[in-house]
Amino acid sequence: MVTVKEMSEVRPEKRQVAWQALEFYGFIHFGMNTMTDREWGAGDEPLSLFNPESLDCHQWVKSLKKSGMKGIILTCKHHDGFCLWPSETTKYTVANTPWKEGNGDIVKEFSIACQSEGLKFGIYLSPWDRNAASYGTGPSYDDLYVAQLTELLTNYGDVFEVWFDGANGEAQGKQQRYQWARYFSCVRQLQPNAVMAICGPDVRWIGNEAGETRPNEWSVVPKSLTFAERTIEKSQKTEDGIFGQATSSDMDLGSREVLENTNESLIWYPAEVNTSIRPGWFYHAHEDDQVKSSEELFSIYKKSVGGNATFLLNVPPMKKGLISPVDQKVLTELGKKIDKLSDTTLLCSATIRVNEFIQEEETYRYVENHHDSKNPAEITISWSAEEEVSGLILQEDITQGQQVEGYEILVNQQEKEHCVYKGQLIGAKKILTFPKMMTNKLTIRITKVRGNYTIKGLNVISEG
Structure with a gap:
């Protein structure tokens, strides 16, 4: 049984305090799926398809900054395995596409744009890779994944958050058991100030992708919650087109009544609320009339940032490489609403x-x-x-x-x-x-x- 004194004595790490102070930041889903108008790629899409002729990372960052965001996370590699930087670990990268005749590096351009606008830079690197031949072979794939992590964490400046997706399906009929401890060690060594989210030990998932929040989102919770999204049997394996729903009974994760009845040790494990401005995570033109309104996003902001969590909002660029005018308008309106809250x-x-x-x-x-x-x-x-x-x-x-x-x-x-x-x-x-x-x-x-x-x-x- 946990005592009230023990609940009271749990403290956050400095990196968690700095992360929580950001409150509101963005997600950019962009890649091969943008070119194919899909949510999940199979990993065999021709590299010749990738050529966003008007790509402008500064436009992305400036558009999201108007909403009041303090940082942005880029999907450097999604489940299809396509890398937005010229990785030395695979040929399935921007270096072998028509875009900039193979001389481009979106991660570099994006990190520079974030720095120039005073926003924090974060990375998403899917551990599921449907293109890599070594996926499902054990340590050899982990070697590849850690090498990719190392490239991203050493070549692009400071990283404030590493977003670990728990999706774990098959590729070439094989499934990989991720060596999470090894991934975490890599991040701690190369970017000690970065928090690791969702499957990581620093920031937990809210439990859904619809922007729903609990009435009380406690930061002091049982340690077992750090394993909730790493369970391979419960991981997402198919593209069902439906945002995940809260999985815990668990509307109460950390009240005194709940913690007094646990035999576990307690940790500081605050929540992140994530959703997309559109029904999908990647851009689809047919969703231009389904963009969330600034009023709806402001309501999510007040419940998340105003409910002891942070708010991660995805805004996907269009196929040509620019943020849609529809999304820009909503972001600007949202920024004005958030700004008003600081009126003293x-x-x-x-x-x-x-x-x-x-x-x-x-x-x-x-x-x-x-x-x-x-x-x-x-x-x-x-x-x-x-x-x-x-x-x-x-x-x-x-x-x-x-x-x-x-x-x-x-x-x-x-x-x-x-x-x-x-x-x-x-x-x-x-x-x-x-x-x-x-x-x-x-x-x-x-x-x-x-x-x-x-x-x-x-x-x-x-x-x-």
Whole structure:
């Protein structure tokens, strides 16, 4: 049985804290599948098909940056085995295509574009390779895969995230059992500041690809969750055209009640929410009228980034090598909506008072038993006249672990105080909303904690 003290003492690594601070970043699916108008290639598509005549990685990066993204992950190799860089491990690369007469390197152009725009650069390298003759032979394929990882992690600058897909199907009638520990060791050695996601030990998958989130997304969870997406029997092996659905019973992965009943050790394993701006992950012209609206994406953003997770949004370039104007428009609209959340006008015009907290500039630190009073810790935000409010943004200092387990928001109206919101976790960021109302006072009351904590971020929002 795990004690509350043990839950309270779990801490993130520095790389996890830096990663979570990015909050929102992109995915670029581009490759041979873009040319063939497919989602999954068979690995035998002619190299002569790949010739994106207008490819412009700077246009990709600038388009995604307008949405508020802080980094982008590139699918350097998908399941078909086609490499977007001139790898020395295979002939199935851009070096043997008509594009730039075989002298191009999309990974290089993309990493340079990210650097020039101040965005972080990440890589996706599918361990399933339907082109490699060595796939399914054991160590010889692992040698090839680690060699590809090494090329990507040493030739293109700093990498913030390595996205490990768990898909594991057959190629040439054979199936490979991935040497995950060897892959992880390679990343740690070459890019120690990078997090490894999904099948990796640093960041876990939310459990679906539709942008759905749990009501409470805990970062402190049982260690066995690190193996959830590596199970070969449960891995994706066919292209079914349907986004995955949450697989765990598991709507609650880390509450006190769940953790008290586990015999496992606990780890810091935060969640990433991933989805695509379109029904597919690669570009298909017939989906131009099915692009998610900025309102839908903003809702996913608030539930993911505002629910102690990060948001990874895929935006696939067109066959000619540019981001679609339809997608660009939505991304720009989304960026404006996200930007509005950082408007501190309401907070700056308010008076803030604290009870049971130690106020340190703009942070509020609570030390258990610091006072004799048994009153709950409270932060009160008040105005001289009524203001229209519809929500709050709260941030916990996660370097001190995940401590808050219960809180409520009280609003004063007509000299009476009533509760408009009850929540459990705060974590890295909580964006909470309630119906618009006029009030001259809001109170944040912390009702349940695991240990000492600091509220390091606070804002009042009014969505118009």
